[in-house]
Amino acid sequence: MRQEQKKNHTIDTVFVICLLLLFVLSSLSVIAIGASIYKKNVSAMADNSAHRIACAYITEKVRQADEGGNIHVEQVFGENALVLSEDVDGVQYNTYIYDYDGNLMELFARADLGNFYPQSGQKILEIGSFDIEEIDTGFFRADVVLEDGFEDYLYITRRSSTAN
Secondary structure (H helix, E strand, O other): OHHHHHOOOHHHHHHHHHHHHHHHHHHHHHHHHHHHHHHHHHHHHHHHHHHHHHHHHHHHHHHHHOOOOOEEEEEEOOEEEEEEEEEEOOEEEEEEEEEEOOEEEEEEEEOOOOOOOHHHOEEEEEEEEEEEEEEEOOEEEEEEEEOOOOEEEEEEEOOOOOOO
16 A cells, blocks of 8 residues: 555656646736736827927916916027016016927026027927917917927917006
8 A cells, every 4th residue: 555655657747847837838928918018008108298298388388477468479599489478576587488409498588688599498308390379469379290290289378468
C-alpha cells in the first residue's frame, strides 16, 4: 500500500505546470489589453482637451475683462488681436491676445507704450493660426486652427456697455 501512495505520474506534474502557464498567459493578455485601452483613452482625452482649451481660454479672458466696454479688436503686428483694457491705479494697461510664430500669445503692457515686440508675450498654446474680428458692436468671432489642423471658432459677446 505504501508503494501506491508514493507513485507520482509525470502527467500530473505537466498538467499543473500547463495550468500555471495558462494562468500566467491569461493574466498578461488581460494586462496588455487594459494598457491598450488606457492608452487610447488618454490620447482621446488629450486631443479633446487641446481642442477645447484655446476657445475656453479666450472666453474666460473676455469674461474677466468685461467691464465698461474694455474689450476690442486692434491691428497689432499686422494681424488682428484681442485687446482687453483695464485701469490699474490710474494707469491704463492692455492685455493683447494674438498669434505669433505658431503660438497663441498674451502680452500685458501699458496702453501708452508705443513699440513692443511680439515675442515679448507669454506663450499660451501652440496653434496653427488665430484670427478675431468684431462682427458687430461688442460681438466677436474668433477662429482658431490648432497645430493638428483642427479648426474651431467661437462667437462671444461683450456684456458690459461702453465706458461713459
